[in-house]
Amino acid sequence: MSPNPSVAIVGGGLAGLSTALALGSIGYPVTVYEARPFLGGRATSYSVNTAEENVTIDNCQHVLLRCCVNLIDFYQRLEVIERIDFWREFYWIEPGGRVSIMKRGRFRAPFHLAESFAKLRFLAAADKLSIARGLLAARKEYGKRIDLERITMLDWLREKKQTARAIARFWRQVLVSAINEDLDRMAAVHGLQVFALGFLPKVDSYEMGVPAVPLGELYSEKAWARYVCVKLAPRTPIERLRVENGRIEGLESKGELRKANAYVLAVPFERIPALAPELGLDFSSFAHSPITGIHLWFDRQVTKLPHATLLDRTIQWMFNKDEGRYLQVVVSASRSLLEMPKSEVVDLALKELKEFFPIVADAKLERSHVVKEMRATFSAAPGLEEKRPRTATDFPNVFLAGDWTRSGWPATMEGAVRSGYLAAEAVAKSFGNPQRFLV
Ligand SMILES: Cc1cc2nc3c(=O)[nH]c(=O)nc-3n(C[C@H](O)[C@H](O)[C@H](O)COP(=O)(O)OP(=O)(O)OC[C@H]3O[C@@H](n4cnc5c(N)ncnc54)[C@H](O)[C@@H]3O)c2cc1C
Structure with a gap:
């Protein structure tokens, strides 16, 4: 009996991992080549060394809604869904500290x-x-x-x-x-x-999922153990998709050629031209939009709320990461902070936080850490949708995945997983075995 055809995936973010999970679950041997030592891409966590201690922080707080049905399916298949806390209450705070709560009531959707x-x-x-x-x-x-x-x-x-x-x-x-x-x-x-x-559609679709563990724990070796067909290869940057005389020869990495029957490129869009110029993809319409995450550790509890959206100021969201002493503050589309030195970003966040939580004025800031993600997501600008590539390319055994492909969603974890499932469907079809993975 001939073995199942193999698949090589470049990029171990959610798009690459969901492609691997889908194809691995139906018996195709899959290898995920990831440049970094850890999985998860932009939705990951890592340790930060400080003079006082080692802490693991998320690259930035990531949240989902219950309507992210493909991401939830991915977490369920990895058996980590119980590590996501779903919240029914949204807290809105005005400067001055007045809190309003939005939550489900008695009426139907x-x-x-x-x-x-x-x-x-x-x-x-x-x-x-x-x-x-x-x-x-x-x-x-x-x-x-x-x-x-x-x-x-x-x-x-x-x-x-x-x-x-x-x-x-x-x-x-x-x-x-x-x-x-x-x-x-x-x-x-x-x-x-x-x-x-x-x-609007269902009474629970608005519920907000917040991981209760560092993001990296959602893709641990233990979570992947059931998927014996999936091989994870961290610390393996792929330099180039080698194409000779119009045929794909393999992936070049560290002087080796890694071959497979099908290839899925699940790297951020700005990496594609160097990795595979032969695809001829044009990203001139794409631009990035930044996100800034501000991690603040206080000497005391400054709030009991689990999270809150903060009105009328630069800082937009607060997440309570540890009993109200460690807060993560998020600013999306944070262009105004990009040029600002990190110490000034912290000062601004503290000044504004005091308006929402007056007790911050009495608390001592023990530590802080600022992550400016310049290339957090693509900018979902008018006219871009038709420029987002689909999963198929001009080469019958090369496919694309990533939050920037035409997944039907903007750049989100759900969009990335949708793109991964769509790529897996296209690969299976190319092997003469059409499947449905998209929920
Ligand atoms: C700060 C921040 C906050 C966010 N908040 C949210 C949120 O709250 N909710 C939400 O839904 N989404 C959020 N997002 C968006 C979400 O993280 C992304 O849409 C999603 O994770 C993208 O997944 P991906 O697999 O498409 O890409 P990536 O996560 O970028 O994965 C690509 C992978 O490819 C690897 N790679 C690149 N080049 C090579 C190479 N040559 N060889 C091998 N590997 C390579 C990279 O190391 C990376 O691991 C946020 C993003 C950021 C940055």
């Missing part, structure tokens, strides 16, 4: 959040009415109106006559973090998708 929404204290009645109208329009137009890919979210909100406060305190607050882009740079289709798939 899409009105399950209506009772708590009506009680939000940071919006006036006119803002709430305009948002309610906007949400109904989003539900009606998403998936039907074709120009949503060409206009910005801000254009759409203005078309829907949203009040200035509704835009600043509701739409902007939710969407800049969800899409990692400003409202005037984000294609409306992505903004509407967040509400059409996350907040």
Whole structure:
């Protein structure tokens, strides 16, 4: 009996790992070549050495919603889903410390959040009415109106006559973090998708999943042990896909040629031209959008809330990582912080945190760590969608995966896993064995 054809995957982020999991689960021998010593790509954790101690931190806090059904499927298959805490309550804090809570009430979808929404204290009645109208329009137009890919979210909100406060305190607050882009740079289709798939369709689809362990633990060797067909090769950067006379010869790495029957390139888009120029892919329409994560360790508890979204300031989210003494503060689309020295970023975060949690003024900051991810995600700009490549390439045994491919989602963990499952479907089909992995 001839053995199953083999697959080589370049990149051990969520896209590469989900491709490997899908193909490994149906018996194809798969090798994942990852340049770094650890898996997870951008959604990972690593240790930071300080004078005081070694701590493991996430590259940045990563969250998901229950509507991320492919990511949840991936975690379930790796048997790590119980390490994700799902939260039903969203806390919104105004400068001054007033807290409003959004949570599911007694009504059926899409009105399950209506009772708590009506009680939000940071919006006036006119803002709430305009948002309610906007949400109904989003539900009606998403998936039907074709120009949503060409206009910005801000254009759409203005078309829907949203009040200035509704835009600043509701739409902007939710969407800049969800899409990692400003409202005037984000294609409306992505903004509407967040509400059409996350907040409106089912009573639980908005629930926010927050990993209860460092991200790297979600992809541990133990989690992969069941997938005997999958070989993980960290510390193995691939230099080049070797193409000779129009045929793929293999992957060049450390002076060796690594061969397989099919190849999946699951690296960030900016790496593709050097890795495989023969694919002729044009990324001139792609740009990056940054995210800044600010880790702060205090000498005492400064909040009991598990997380909160912070209104009207530079800092946008707070995650309580350890009994209110270790907070991770996140700023998405953080262009304004890129040039700022890290010490000033910490000063700014502290100054603003005091407005939300006055006790911070009495606390001593014991340690801090700032991670500026310049290339956090691609910018989900109008017009980009049609430029995102699909998984198939001009070579019948070379496929693409990654949050930047045309997954149907913006750059998120769900988008990455969707792209991985789509690549796995394409590989299986090329082996004459069509499969369905996408949930
Ligand atoms: C700061 C930050 C915060 C984020 N927050 C969220 C969030 O809250 N929720 C959410 O859903 N998403 C979030 N994202 C986005 C999410 O992390 C990404 O969309 C997703 O992880 C991308 O996965 P990927 O596999 O496509 O790419 P990557 O994770 O970039 O994986 C690519 C892998 O390829 C490897 N590689 C590159 N070149 C080579 C080579 N030549 N040979 C071998 N290996 C190579 C890299 O080392 C990397 O491991 C965030 C991203 C960042 C940066």
